[in-house]
Amino acid sequence: MRNCCHECPKPLAIRAxxxxxxxxxxxxxxxxLEAAWQAALAAEQQAAFGYGLLGPQLSGAARQLAxxxxxxxxxxxxxxxxxxSAAGLVPVAPQAxxxxxxxxxxxxxxxxxxxxxxxxxxxAWRYLYAVAASAPxxxxxxxxxxxxxxxxxxxxxxxxxxxxxxVPFPGI
Amino acid sequence: MRDDxxxxxxxxxxxxxxxxxxxxxxxxATGALCVAAAGAGVGAGVVATRSAPRARSDAEATLRAAVAxxxxxxxxxxxxxxxxxxxxAHPAASLRPLLRQVRADHIAHLAALQAALVLAxxxxxxxxxxxxxxxxxxxxxxxxxxxxxxxxxxxLLDGRDAVLLASIAACEASHxxxxx
Numbered sequence: 001m002r003n004c005c006h007e008c009p010k011p012l013a014i015r016a017x018x019x020x021x022x023x024x025x026x027x028x029x030x031x032x033l034e035a036a037w038q039a040a041l042a043a044e045q046q047a048a049f050g051y052g053l054l055g056p057q058l059s060g061a062a063r064q065l066a067x068x069x070x071x072x073x074x075x076x077x078x079x080x081x082x083x084x085s086a087a088g089l090v091p092v093a094p095q096a097x098x099x100x101x102x103x104x105x106x107x108x109x110x111x112x113x114x115x116x117x118x119x120x121x122x123x124a125w126r127y128l129y130a131v132a133a134s135a136p137x138x139x140x141x142x143x144x145x146x147x148x149x150x151x152x153x154x155x156x157x158x159x160x161x162x163x164x165x166x167v168p169f170p171g172i
Numbered sequence: 173m174r175d176d177x178x179x180x181x182x183x184x185x186x187x188x189x190x191x192x193x194x195x196x197x198x199x200x201a202t203g204a205l206c207v208a209a210a211g212a213g214v215g216a217g218v219v220a221t222r223s224a225p226r227a228r229s230d231a232e233a234t235l236r237a238a239v240a241x242x243x244x245x246x247x248x249x250x251x252x253x254x255x256x257x258x259x260x261a262h263p264a265a266s267l268r269p270l271l272r273q274v275r276a277d278h279i280a281h282l283a284a285l286q287a288a289l290v291l292a293x294x295x296x297x298x299x300x301x302x303x304x305x306x307x308x309x310x311x312x313x314x315x316x317x318x319x320x321x322x323x324x325x326x327x328l329l330d331g332r333d334a335v336l337l338a339s340i341a342a343c344e345a346s347h348x349x350x351x352x
Contacts, residue, residue, distance in 0.1 A: 146327070
């Protein structure tokens with residue numbers, strides 16, 4: 001696998017990995033559980049992109065928090081994509097751009113965007129949980145519920161850190 | 173017309189009848205077999221339809237009991253959390269807004285869980301827990317445990333109750349984070 005340059009070897013590697021994942025799984029008709037899983041992955045991809053936008057607007061501890069959050073989302077993206085591929089699905093590809101996330105003019109906007117990204121991720125994972133909880137007879141439902149619960153908690157905790165307060169029902 | 177070219181219908185009617193019609197003994201034996209087979213089928217069906225609902229109702233009763241017990245525990249846990257927050261004696265001024273927020277969240281959880289209980293046909297309301305004096309660190313531990321318990325209970329339920337508990341677990345985990 002080639003690297004695009006010395007400074008940023010990862011983007012090309014990730015793109016190549018996506019291509020491999022997309023090729024390895026054939027086209028399938030998605031059931032609601034699979035569609036919700038893909039939507040959660042798409043929300044995570046948007047969050048990872050969004051942290052790239054908002055990170056440069058922050059400094060100090062807030063910037064460190066943004067880096068940590070970005071890493072958490074990247075990990076979740078990789079895990080979800082691999083799990084979907086193993087399940088015979090084609091993981092949804094990240095968009096080239098997310099115009100609705102712009103502009104991020106300063107630190108306050110950056111924090112607000114971080115809260116929004118985490119809130120949307122929490123909603124997506126809560127939805128996956130709801131779909132899985134409504135289809136308890138599906139063999140894959142318990143695994144999806146466990147994954148969705150963990151991711152929902154992760155997003156709720158990150159949102160609370162950015163907001164410096166909590167909401168009673170994250171994702172709802 | 174040659175014999176081998178003659179259709180069978182040109183045979184003698186009595187002979188043809190004798191060839192195509194089974195004997196009385198065969199008819200009786202087949203009839204008896206059919207009746208026996210039908211009876212066995214119906215019997216098996218009756219046994220199946222009687223035992224399946226029994227097994228289903230047993231499982232349902234077990235699940236209902238488990239759900240009721242879980243809901244009672246959840247409500248008790250929520251009340252304990254609220255009581256513990258009320259009992260937090262003179263917390264640092266900076267902690268007060270956070271405790272107020274945490275308390276408000278737990279009251280919202282309690283209301284939602286009680287509404288879920290009513291929707292499900294009602295259950296015994298657990299007695300309020302004894303007040304527990306607490307401060308930041310024990311409260312954080314309490315929240316962490318509550319989050320884990322809520323997530324575990326959510327996994328035992330289905331549908332909207334499960335989603336409610338999953339969300340409550342996430343909220344309690346965020347409380348633990350804010351209290352750290």
